[in-house]
Amino acid sequence: MAKPDLEKICQEDLEKLIDKKIVDVSFKSYDDDCWRMHIDTDKGRIVMTFCRDWRCPVVEYRKPK
Numbered sequence: 001m002a003k004p005d006l007e008k009i010c011q012e013d014l015e016k017l018i019d020k021k022i023v024d025v026s027f028k029s030y031d032d033d034c035w036r037m038h039i040d041t042d043k044g045r046i047v048m049t050f051c052r053d054w055r056c057p058v059v060e061y062r063k064p065k
Helices: 003-015
Strands: 022-029 034-041 044-051 058-062
Antiparallel strands (some): 034 044, 044 058
């Protein structure tokens, strides 16, 4: 995937936070190479997984319980 395409995908993932109220954030590291941010909003949870070798985080969207 070309760098501009990857940057666009990363930007679109982050833009999904717009118009949401962030109510809690937690951070967990798995080892020296990967970590995960849990962002709870008024409309569900966004989980962003980062690893040193990745150019962009993997983003999961979870509906509120």
